[in-house]
Amino acid sequence: MHYALAPRTFLFSHYFATGLRIATGIIGLTFLAYFIADLPTAVAVAMGALCTSLMDMPSPLRHKFNEMLAGVLLCSVVALLVSLSSQVEWLLFTVIVLVSFLASMMVVYGRKAMPLQFAALFVMMLSSEAPSTPLQALRHAALFFAGGAGYMAYAMVVVWRLQRRLKQQVLAEALYELANYTNMKAGCYDIEAGLPAQMEKLVRGQSVLAERQQASRDLILRGRPTPDEEILVQVHYAMFDLYELVLATHTDYELLRQHFAKGTILPLLGDLIGKAARDIEAVAYAMTRNQPSRSNVDYGPELAALDAVLRDVPVGEGEDYDAQAALRATANKIRDVIAMIGRLHAATQASHGALPLVPHTDMTPFLTQQRYSLGILVSNLRWSSPVFRFALRVAMAILAGLVLSRWLPYTSHGYWTALTIAVILKPSFSLTKQRRADRLIGTLIGCMITAVILHFVHTPAILIGFLFVATAAAPAFLSIKYRYTAVAASVQALLLIGLTVPHGGSGVSERLLDTLLGTLIATFFSYVLPSWEYHNLPRLVDAVLDANRKYIDAAADLLLKRTGDDVQYRVSRKRFMDSLATLSAALGRMLDEPADKRRAPDELNRFTVQNYLLVAHMAALRLLMQRYAENLPAREVETALEAMFAEVRASLGAAHEAVPAQAAGQSTWIAAWPGWAPLQRRLRLLQRDAAQVAQSRTAIGAALGRD
Template structure:
């Protein structure tokens, strides 16, 4: 379950704060306008505020201002054009088709542009509901702009005042996801759980974690931190150091299960990892409450029992595959992880001290850049562009929805049907399918709930209170449980009708029928000009391969001491994680598509897991060299690593000449305690690289490719 769905954590999350902020702003502006004007004026201002509020998402201040300003200007223009066209039916329908198409083309700019697409469609539908004279259209657009600008001003002031709180909440969310990720790792030591299924679950969670960590970077690391924000920077860096430690324990499950099944060791390891997950969660919990966390978790019973079990094992020999040595190495990593969690707690309570980054460090490669240029949009005005085909699909579906509503045997709210289509019809089939289910179930529950409210609650003040709650609940659950948002939206719409048109009968039944009609039309058009996931798999697979090679190069430079610091390593690791997350997300969406449109799902899943293992091996190598730094024979280790990386590139399809062997000292090698674990780690790294290459070949065959191609169609795949 998502952490924000639990009452214990919901009311301290940025989701709840966002919903409360939006409800206060929209309802407050509406009542303020109603106090000085009439109800139609107040409703027009409320519509502008409500539409602008849909752009009020957690973002850096500059990005938020640009996004909300774009929403206000775009939607005000749409409201004006549609209202001016409303008296002439053929002109109105032409404008609706054009607006639907152009609004949907904006999704070429990525996920951040999707709210703007929906807001533009929402405004278009509301503005087309009744014919207006030119003067009325100008007045309507002006009031809409006033409501949007008023809400934007309010939201920017509130977010600016609470910017540190927002950073805390987003950082805490990343910690919650790291805790969930660590908790899944605990299940890898449970013999009752199949390891492949748990590994798949782990990789899926890693994709979610990468997204939340990026959101944390964008807020915490952007700009110069204030004095009271330095603690957030320290916790952020401690979180990533902890993540690398957790990642490094990812490669030895199969061997440990094979040799220690049925004994006390595996349950002890699982219990320790589970406690660590809860310990990380406690740090996140304290962060959301604006207080330092403390290392209160007692690991001593499990550590003592594990130490007893380790002493009972026979001594490890020099064989690098010795399971006892692997177990002791895993135990050491878990101890390091516990120590790092203690550092995480300590960082949350440190007010002074230096920041964990060099002064003047360029953090731009780690941050999301906001780029909207007309060239990207124009470049996608072609038949082969998925965004272009999606835009055509939306324009056709909304046109059919509005036309169909005119043939219904009752006075239909045509915009309800069209709004359902806009909500359900998404760029991918799997997203459309999920939204359809959530919309139908949520609308049904919302209609029943509203009927009960209107039946038993008659006080206007009480109904306004329920309306406020519904207005807050909609944005609160938008990105974590859309079904709840659909319930809130139905309650909100029907209560507004009940408050403003008390004697309007049949609104609930009509809402249900219009939603059902919209869902049917959206479902039909999800098969029109389809955009199946397998069409983008070649680019995503190649992106993972390219990021893999860049990460290996950066890791080699770091491990061989050729890099002054680990900045390039961290950048390439982020790029590799992002590429894996994109492929993993596409694979998940593909599995929701018809079976005839699925390509090599098992091989793609294996390819993703094996690439993830490569990243874990690199993290383990780095920690291994740090652990065995005493008496390290630098020349011999560097020669071994150089040969290993050369073979690794050859296995992955980027072969190069191996370096000449360096003269080594047998005495020095024998005296170094890390020699056996290093050889074992490199052997496992080579084995997993071979599996990556094998999976890549099978995937190429399944996708009908005869060679690896490097593509750069980021404009087409930007919405993935």
């Protein structure tokens, strides 16, 4: 379950704060306009505020300003064009098709542009409901602009005043996700849980974690921190150091399961990791409450029991020796994780500037950059572009919805049907399928709730109270449970009708029928001009391999002392993990598509897991070098590392060829240095998994080549 869905944490999350901020702004501006003017004026202002609020998501201040300004200007122009053409049906339909197409083309700019696309479609449909004279159209657009600009000014002031609080909440969310990811690792020590399924779960969890960590980077690392934000910077860096330690434990599960399936060792390791996850969660919990965190977790009994078990393990040979070495290495890594969690707690307790800040470096490679170039959009105006096909699909579906709604036997609300289509139809079949069920079920529940409210409540003040709750809930659950958003949006719209048309009792049943019609149309058009995920798989697989090679090069420079810091290593690791997360997300979407559109799912799963293992091995290798730094035989270690990196590069660079023979020069044994045996073992594992990555890539190419 998402952390924000729990009552204990929801009220302190940025989701709740965002919903409360949006509801206060919309309802406040509506009341202000109603107090100054009249109800129609207030409704037009409310529309502007509502559409602009769709862009009010957690973002750096400059990005938020650009996004909301684009929303105000674009939606005001759309409102004006649609209102001016509303008296001529063929012209109105032409404008609607063009706006639907152009608005949907904006998703070429990524996820950030999707709220803007929906906002444009939203205001388009609302503005088309009633015919307007040119003077009325100008007045409507001006009031819409006033509502949007007013909400934008309000939101920017509130976010500016509370930006430290927002950074706290977003950082806490990344910590919650790290705790969840760590808890998944505890399941890897459960012998009853299948290891392949658990590994796939970890890869999916890592993708979500990467997204949350990127949101934290974008807010906390952008610009110079104020004195009261230095603690957040320290916690942020401590979180990433902890993440690398947790990542490094992801290397020896198979060997440990083979040799220690019986006994208490694996349950002990699982219990320790589970406790560590709860300890990380305690840091996140304290941060959402603006309090320093202190550990209440006692690792003592498990650590003492683990030490006793390790003392009793007999010294073996061959594979037994490797398993015992892996066990001791895992125990050491878990101790490092526990110590690092202690540092994380300490970072939240430090006074301003008490902890040394990371040296100033260029943070640009770590941050999300806004790039809205007209050339990007123009270059996608081609038949082969998935975005172009999506835009055509949306335009045709909305036109079909408006035409069909004219033929219904009751007074249909075509805009509600079209909005349902706009909500459901998404660029991917997978997301469309999910939104379809959520929208239909959410609307049904919302209609039932609203019918009960309107039946028993007739006092406007109380109805406005329910409206405020629905207005806050709709954006609060948008990213975490869309079904709740669908419920809230239905209640919000129907309560507005109940307030403005007190005797419009048929509105509930009509909206439900309109939603059903929109759902059927969206379902049909989800198969029109589709862009199935398997078409993009070769490109995404090659992107992962390319990022992997660059990561290996950066790791080689770091471990062989060719660079003085780990900045490039961290940048390369981030890009590698991002590319892996993109492939993993595409694989997940493909599995939601029709069975005949799925390609090589098993091979892709193996490929993602093996690539993920390479990152884990590299993190473990880096920790190993730090742990055994004393009396390190530099020349021999450098020779062994260079041989390993050469073979790994050969495997990744010749993915379609035979895996090269094992590199020479790694058989020398340095008995005097205690790190030599674990180093040799880690290098063998890295070479093995790099070879398996190449084999998986070959299998994927063969599977996709059959098409």
